[in-house]
Amino acid sequence: MNERSRADLKASSPVYTRREVLGRGAGVVSLAVIGCAGKLPPAHEVQAEGGEVAIALADAPEMAQPDGVMTVEVAGVKKPVLVVREGESYEALLLKCTHMGCTPGWNAAERSLDCPCHGSRFDAHGAVLKGPAKAPLAKYAVTADGSTLRFRVG
Numbered sequence: 001m002n003e004r005s006r007a008d009l010k011a012s013s014p015v016y017t018r019r020e021v022l023g024r025g026a027g028v029v030s031l032a033v034i035g036c037a038g039k040l041p042p043a044h045e046v047q048a049e050g051g052e053v054a055i056a057l058a059d060a061p062e063m064a065q066p067d068g069v070m071t072v073e074v075a076g077v078k079k080p081v082l083v084v085r086e087g088e089s090y091e092a093l094l095l096k097c098t099h100m101g102c103t104p105g106w107n108a109a110e111r112s113l114d115c116p117c118h119g120s121r122f123d124a125h126g127a128v129l130k131g132p133a134k135a136p137l138a139k140y141a142v143t144a145d146g147s148t149l150r151f152r153v154g
């Protein structure tokens, strides 16, 4: 390459600062991590009358299976809630990572909740499988009467 073509190339090439390069790299890494995270099942939007959430099982066919899960968007609660069934018992987990507050996704293959931000993982009961999170996910006690699931938020 002669001096003229080298000069032409330099003039036509964009110049990035170190910060721009690192910023673009971080964006690519973030997207890669998010792409690997589990997704959440489609959300049911519900109201919380006096803090109590009631979900008719007839409206939640995904809970018919003994290992069913459903996502619930509760009015007034900033993060989604994942209701997890194991046989005849149910738990409702607040999907707010206890590390820095990101929303974990559901990994159906491993029945875990995987946080896309820094890699924390939680089991289907909200217990920490892998840090950096140290505390379990917050959860709400669920009662089931055969036709309705109920839990109280707040």
Ligand code: FES
Residues within 6 Å of the ligand: 097, 098, 099, 100, 101, 102, 115, 116, 117, 118, 119, 120, 131, 132, 133
């Ligand atoms: S916010 Fe979930 S691992 Fe950091």
